[in-house]
Amino acid sequence: MGFVPDTVIQELGWDEDVDDELRAAIEGHTGHEMVDGDVGEVVDGVILWWREGDGDLAEGLMDALQDVAEGGFVWLLTPKVGRDGYVSGADIGEAAPIAGLSVTTTFPAGEDWSATKLSTHRR
Template identity: 60%
Template sequence: MRGRLSKRAGQGHHRPVRVSVSGLVWRVHLRESASLGGLQQTRYAGGGPRRLRGGRSVGQIAGHSDQNDGPAAKLGFRPDQVVLELGWDEDCDDDLRIDIEEVTGNELLDGESGEVADVVLQWWRDDDGDLADALVDATTDLAPGGVVWLLTPKVGRDGAVEASDIADAALTAGLSTTSTVSAAEEWSGTKLVAPKGSARK
């Protein structure tokens, strides 16, 4: 079980794209459209153009400075971390996704990358299937000492997952629940780690 196909096929996967204009790099979202040669800009990230060095934002440009108190920083993301994203769908929070890329300086990887990740970002809804199996899959490419952030709809939202179900699934997958936080407007984040001394299979 690697990644997740969109429930609403044909509307495209909105991924951040870097567009260079006169040495400045704008991070934008593009989606399929009949206009602009099949692509249409749908949103900007970061509030303005950013010069990037080695894929990382540097300095202050167009009145926008780096923020250390954004959602990604609050979740513990750090520069240069490799992040694997699983379970993406159109209901996922793009502001959080973009902020993670801004903080780490790396684009989110999908389940086909095959790279070892420092953090796995697992989006999950109650009707997505077997959570324990998904968490086992999530740890396949997780580096020793890595973290799984399980993102589920908040209580009262469609697709919310019971805390007891998360705890049971984590235990089955050999993970421990350390904390649960508000990760985004509609999403809760549960931090899962492998117990110290355990070996990654």
């Protein structure tokens, strides 16, 4: 997913259904536990778990950007097709530019989740 050691990753949208193996792999690779949204420090990237019904995706993405350093990224994790809470690629493609993000790549991230990398535009 492009994480490098010693980066600070913020995790938003955590719930009981998240992929704990993926979380552990990210923390193991970066060497740090992910921080939550209450920390208020600048982070290198964000993991945003999002499900249909969580609200307006564009607003959720804008909220996710509050603590991201310039040139940072957001990994949007959504349930795969056929899973409860599935979010269509069209919805992601529509919400990303509203939030000032560009979709760069999408791939499966575990059994139940898809990962979409969203890059910030240079400010």
